[in-house]
Amino acid sequence: MRSFTEENYLKIIYHLAEKTNNVQTNAIAEQIQTKPASVTDMIKKLAEKDLVDYVKYQGVTLTEKGKQAAVDIVRKHRLWEVFLVDKLNFKWDEVHDVAEELEHIKSVDLIERLDEFLGFPKSDPHGDPIPDKHGRFAKTQFIKLTELKIGDGGTITGVSQHSSAFLKHLEKLGLTLGKQIEVSDVTDFDGSVEILVTGKQINISREVAKHILISTNGKN
Amino acid sequence: MRSFTEENYLKIIYHLAEKTNNVQTNAIAEQIQTKPASVTDMIKKLAEKDLVDYVKYQGVTLTEKGKQAAVDIVRKHRLWEVFLVDKLNFKWDEVHDVAEELEHIKSVDLIERLDEFLGFPKSDPHGDPIPDKHGRFAKTQFIKLTELKIGDGGTITGVSQHSSAFLKHLEKLGLTLGKQIEVSDVTDFDGSVEILVTGKQINISREVAKHILISTNGKN
DNA sequence: AAAAATTTTTAGATTTACCTAAAAATAAAT
């Protein structure tokens, strides 16, 4: 039986490993809101259980077993988020914290039935892919809005920032999942991006654009 | 913020208090699967937080505040059970353990929306009443099947035993919530009860009959 | 009303997940 805390560590390490191969102690500490010394303690425990490979001072990587466990938690997190949005009418900026709790409920049966009840969704309210029961999922092929050139277009299919403030902001701008956009200009001065969405011309800061993920129609 | 453990103690004390006014240390220990010494420690903590009234060697009673907290957990437990049965097609004997975990999820918003999603159910899959958001609920007026006399009838509206074994047994006998029954005989030898249900005559042990709750039609 | 049995509490440890402060290792800058 894996503890609530162990599960959180595994998930955080998994997400950090998407960026850098070797995950550092301080990075984990920051994410998990704890001190580096505590992280070292927990890492030793996870290594003891063969969930991570650990070389002193060199950071950690998840073992196959650890990766499986982490993906399983990610699966639960995202399925619960779908449930909250699709069935309980939560907004996409309101679901993360509750899902953080729900993802630790233990029953396998529960999550399989929930998956079925939701119609086996492929992605969560933020466009992130939902692993199937074997932990498999298609690697998403999104590009950042900031990588588009003037004249390029595509569909908003994800976000790389899940803070409530950011998501609320996008909602207000009408930049939700599925919307078609086209880049009409990029301001030299501050790098802000002018885009065309649902017939309107709007300007968004580079900071915002950076976290909007686009799937191009393959036409560019 | 109340811990998982504190919540479990409050709920157990609440349920025990339905039987006896002053709840004893050993009774709590048995229910919570721990040792009396541990219970004493926790009781002191709960008393410190004004959740229970405690007199050494005299057991505990919930304060108004403690009762509120306990009823809130019971509400969550029962709503989740309804969700599992109505939406995820769990059987009534499969839901208790998962609900034990789900009842500790913290968001108030979540539970209000879940309540609405389920259509504000008044009772759970075992016939137990679901408190509303203010903790109010009608006191159920069931009688035990064993209290019926020969010729008396009524509707099965609850059970006072939630073990999977018991519930599966009832299911097999066709004794589920809502079924009309009538007592046709009581065996002198072992006190077993012969009942008429959906046209069939069946015999159930006194032990089983004791845990079946009946609402009479007021005709007796 | 004493003695015996039961229940409850205290005392002292253990485990898990943290912490702070200081030491050790690694990386970056001069």
Place this chain on the structure above:
DNA sequence: ATTTATTTTTAGGTAAATCTAAAAATTTTT
């Protein structure tokens, strides 16, 4: 190649929830 800065680990401690063994209070029996 040293020195300096940063990162990571160790050492030693704390709080929550548990435990065992023993003491104290209460209840039951004689």
